[in-house]
Amino acid sequence: MKWSSAILKKHSHQFLFWDQEEQVLWLDTRRFFPEIGVMRILGWDWMILGHEPVPDYPVDLDLLNWSVHSHLRFWLQLIPAWVVDSCRLFPSHQLRLLHTAARYPQMLELLDHSPMLAWHLAKLELTDFELERLLQAKRMDMLERLGWPGKNETLKFLRNLRLRKVNDQLLEQVEICLLDVSRLDALTQLPRINSMALSLAAAFPQLIGHRLHQTLARLPCRPMQCQSMIALLEDVYRLAESLGHSMITQSIGDCRYLVEVEALYQAWLLEACPSSAEDLKLTDSPKLLTSLQEWAQLSRTQHQAWWLDFQATESCLELWAWNYEQQPVAVLLNRSQTGITKLVRCRQGKNQLPSAALQTQIELWLLKF
Numbered sequence: 398m399k400w401s402s403a404i405l406k407k408h409s410h411q412f413l414f415w416d417q418e419e420q421v422l423w424l425d426t427r428r429f430f431p432e433i434g435v436m437r438i439l440g441w442d443w444m445i446l447g448h449e450p451v452p453d454y455p456v457d458l459d460l461l462n463w464s465v466h467s468h469l470r471f472w473l474q475l476i477p478a479w480v481v482d483s484c485r486l487f488p489s490h491q492l493r494l495l496h497t498a499a500r501y502p503q504m505l506e507l508l509d510h511s512p513m514l515a516w517h518l519a520k521l522e523l524t525d526f527e528l529e530r531l532l533q534a535k536r537m538d539m540l541e542r543l544g545w546p547g548k549n550e551t552l553k554f555l556r557n558l559r560l561r562k563v564n565d566q567l568l569e570q571v572e573i574c575l576l577d578v579s580r581l582d583a584l585t586q587l588p589r590i591n592s593m594a595l596s597l598a599a600a601f602p603q604l605i606g607h608r609l610h611q612t613l614a615r616l617p618c619r620p621m622q623c624q625s626m627i628a629l630l631e632d633v634y635r636l637a638e639s640l641g642h643s644m645i646t647q648s649i650g651d652c653r654y655l656v657e658v659e660a661l662y663q664a665w666l667l668e669a670c671p672s673s674a675e676d677l678k679l680t681d682s683p684k685l686l687t688s689l690q691e692w693a694q695l696s697r698t699q700h701q702a703w704w705l706d707f708q709a710t711e712s713c714l715e716l717w718a719w720n721y722e723q724q725p726v727a728v729l730l731n732r733s734q735t736g737i738t739k740l741v742r743c744r745q746g747k748n749q750l751p752s753a754a755l756q757t758q759i760e761l762w763l764l765k766f
Contacts, residue, residue: 689704738766
């Protein structure tokens, strides 16, 4: 069986044992992964004081995100809370990052001031000798080793990052902003860069520095909020450009909060949406909408400018709608002549992104095509 941390994570209490005398946490993987056997994970003090090479931990072993029970709690309580919180931000290499932070004071300092940089260094999977030499080098050398610009703006950007959870999408956005001079220089003017400020800068660089961007950078946020923000801004730009509005970026950037952007979008939508007396009569079963009147009525019902894509129906676009938990759901598909069906856009209720449960239902429904 191929190694997977998720299999152990579900029943972690069955596979973990804390040896108080030896200060070692044992992870028994023999039931599922006999080739790996029993894994020895040192306690925090031994990570600091030990001289043996840092073990080759499984990359996706996200032990810091497992449910905490007695044996795991004994191991965790020896580690400074801020170190645990910093390491668990990342989707991989958690134990290597933890161990190298304990072993090398320079790595611990990086984890405190620039956890993204520390994690990327841990990901390099260098030998202990190579990592020690790199940690003794200048910060600019570290940046260039990672393929990033070796300048002060890069360090400032990394220090100002305030991310509550790192996923593949955020990592891609970090790379986009680091490797683009205009984005990087503009973002370093912000006192802090949260996930919303980062996402906006990566997707809509023309809004960097505007009132909306500065406000979002000060707000607490979660990854799902970032997705909703990007979806909303894409909707606004698409509608405004179709209407030929001038000063689009200025109008959006002058908003203070996203609710003001939503209000701007709804005002433009009601102004431009074609009138329709069509009664959709949606049921729990997906219905293919075929007329402009149906697309327009759904646009008014959902507050989403579906009608803009109607002229593209000849290019294999299909709009399906149904009721889900007493709310309208709409799915725009691109069904190419090659037989490939692609999900273009999906909304539920009043222009909301689909919930996790609805997303699962849609994925199962798409298997029928």
